[in-house]
Amino acid sequence: MTRRPPSGAPAPQAGSGRNTAGLTADRVSWGVDGRLILDGVGLEAPAGAVTGLLGPNGSGKSTLLRAIAGIRPPQGGEVVFDGDDLPRMPRRTRARAVALVEQDASTDLPVTVHDAVLLGRIPHRPLLAGASEQDRGVARRALERAGATGLADREVTTLSGGERQRVHLARALAQTPRLLLLDEPTNHLDISAQLHTMRVLRLLADDGVTVLSALHDLNLAAASCDRIVLIADGRVVAAGPAQEVLVPEIISPVYGVHCDVLTHPRTGRPVLSFAPASAASAPTQPVRPG
Amino acid sequence: MSGARRRGPVAAGIGLGGVLVASLLAAVLIGPADLSPAEVGRVLATHLGLNLFLEPVGLGVEPLSAIRDGMVWQLRAPRALTAAAVGAGLAVCGVVMQSLTRNPLADPYLLGLSSGASLGAVLVLVAGGAAAATLLPVAAFGGALLALGAALGLAGALGQVTPTRTVLAGLAISQLCSAAVSFVIFWSVKGDAFREVMSWLMGSVGSATWVSVAVTGIATLLLGTGLMLCGSVLDAFTFGESAAAALGTDVQRVRWGLLVAVAVLTGALVSQSGSIGFVGLILPHAVRLVTGARHRLLLPLSALAGASFLVWADTIARTVFAPRELPVGIVTAAVGAPVFAFLLWKGRARA
Numbered sequence: 001m002t003r004r005p006p007s008g009a010p011a012p013q014a015g016s017g018r019n020t021a022g023l024t025a026d027r028v029s030w031g032v033d034g035r036l037i038l039d040g041v042g043l044e045a046p047a048g049a050v051t052g053l054l055g056p057n058g059s060g061k062s063t064l065l066r067a068i069a070g071i072r073p074p075q076g077g078e079v080v081f082d083g084d085d086l087p088r089m090p091r092r093t094r095a096r097a098v099a100l101v102e103q104d105a106s107t108d109l110p111v112t113v114h115d116a117v118l119l120g121r122i123p124h125r126p127l128l129a130g131a132s133e134q135d136r137g138v139a140r141r142a143l144e145r146a147g148a149t150g151l152a153d154r155e156v157t158t159l160s161g162g163e164r165q166r167v168h169l170a171r172a173l174a175q176t177p178r179l180l181l182l183d184e185p186t187n188h189l190d191i192s193a194q195l196h197t198m199r200v201l202r203l204l205a206d207d208g209v210t211v212l213s214a215l216h217d218l219n220l221a222a223a224s225c226d227r228i229v230l231i232a233d234g235r236v237v238a239a240g241p242a243q244e245v246l247v248p249e250i251i252s253p254v255y256g257v258h259c260d261v262l263t264h265p266r267t268g269r270p271v272l273s274f275a276p277a278s279a280a281s282a283p284t285q286p287v288r289p290g
Numbered sequence: 291m292s293g294a295r296r297r298g299p300v301a302a303g304i305g306l307g308g309v310l311v312a313s314l315l316a317a318v319l320i321g322p323a324d325l326s327p328a329e330v331g332r333v334l335a336t337h338l339g340l341n342l343f344l345e346p347v348g349l350g351v352e353p354l355s356a357i358r359d360g361m362v363w364q365l366r367a368p369r370a371l372t373a374a375a376v377g378a379g380l381a382v383c384g385v386v387m388q389s390l391t392r393n394p395l396a397d398p399y400l401l402g403l404s405s406g407a408s409l410g411a412v413l414v415l416v417a418g419g420a421a422a423a424t425l426l427p428v429a430a431f432g433g434a435l436l437a438l439g440a441a442l443g444l445a446g447a448l449g450q451v452t453p454t455r456t457v458l459a460g461l462a463i464s465q466l467c468s469a470a471v472s473f474v475i476f477w478s479v480k481g482d483a484f485r486e487v488m489s490w491l492m493g494s495v496g497s498a499t500w501v502s503v504a505v506t507g508i509a510t511l512l513l514g515t516g517l518m519l520c521g522s523v524l525d526a527f528t529f530g531e532s533a534a535a536a537l538g539t540d541v542q543r544v545r546w547g548l549l550v551a552v553a554v555l556t557g558a559l560v561s562q563s564g565s566i567g568f569v570g571l572i573l574p575h576a577v578r579l580v581t582g583a584r585h586r587l588l589l590p591l592s593a594l595a596g597a598s599f600l601v602w603a604d605t606i607a608r609t610v611f612a613p614r615e616l617p618v619g620i621v622t623a624a625v626g627a628p629v630f631a632f633l634l635w636k637g638r639a640r641a
Binding site (some may be wrong): 066069070071091092093094095096098099100102105106107108109110111112115116119120122123125127128129130168175 | 394519523526528529530532533536538540578579582583584586
């Protein structure tokens, strides 16, 4: 049932004509204590598109994002972005091109939102220098773009989970990345904030940024991603346009649930509906043929 | 607003620098021997070679008697300067350790440095002999470095050097050394040696000489300034080490480099003053409550505040019950803790 693209073969392209720009990972592996967390992952995230990284808990989404960002460099395989070999790039050069919004990054230190966002400028200035007027301008625009301007003078420790997520997004935007990696950026967010975040990602993609975001919510991915990469147990199970990956034959076995795919009445995008796997034997409606 | 925000720190730095100079002068003036400011001025002018400039304009000064001169130049001046260097160095080390380990309880002695130094010092004091005075700082420094090596070796042997592993390895080594120190004291220290050992263990700049000034001053100027320049590097750790790595920081190299720099600086300070508590633990928190967590600001202001603080603490320690001297560690805690409690209370609305 599962589709596993042959190793090394490029996955289907969403936006044609942009084949050279964007992110390509090939046979990426990473393990700890003899346990392989990533087992030969290959994926493509084209520039100017929002690519969703889906998979059950513990499938390796966060590890893959960290491997691409160079925080835990891959032990095998290749990661190429816009023609550059990411793992072998000098750290600071890489940090000027790639930003990562982590899950649950927190601090106990008394730091204001404005200063937290300014941290994103560190790779852009000499090691010993302080923030310049230009850095402050970039930080202000990043706050604006993430919808967090009103928070600028607050202390990070006083923010709610959702506000903090916005600040982390703004901090990543202040890095002015060409590749933006996000690890479940909509966690802790209410639905309006979730949609706002995905709209920010869409605008970035429209500006030519390559966006790869791990997401927990399959319907949010269905509504807002151009392409989906689905991983399970450290391997890619399926990759392609959202409509081709988010189908019952692929989703049901990976998540171990019964799945129906409907069509959104307003947007025409797929809407997924779930039932426990035991209910799959007696569906009330016929499963849509794949 | 943003303009004032950037001028503020410079003003604060200049202000604290002025406070430090004033504190040093006051520390040299204050004391039981009834030296007038004019006399102290004469001593300083004589030793700093100011006569070279003063004599031609008819303001030349006569040197004081050898005893009174010695009191200023051989006792109070090196003592005040050593206190300033130790205070500044400990404060900077405290900030760096707290940021690196992301642990508010971290202090410069975290990696077992003070226990290692104490073990070295106590062994020398117990052995006694003519060379003890010369050997003591060397033994203390050696003990500190051995403890550091053992702690980092243990942390490294556990796998990647993470903050938690660093803290726990330091804890293990420091407990081991403390036990050894207690054992040596329990087994073999009697009478006068006991007093001497206790005063060393509680920390003091009472026996500071110009050698102490040179050791602590050079260590603080070189390593402390180096650490102070790492403000942006430490800022990158605000949201943890993966965040730092994502900002282009070589996390492992930075951690090792800074830990070793802190350890060598702390070792040099401990070798001259023993382990003085509070300055490296609470003072960084106090300054952070006022300035916020930006390290480019926090580090230099902590250094200046730590220097003035320890100069005053030592002045109080030697004068308040004169001629008896208090261990300076008692004063740092007795004066500092209420101030810190006040700052916590004042900042309650923010947290």
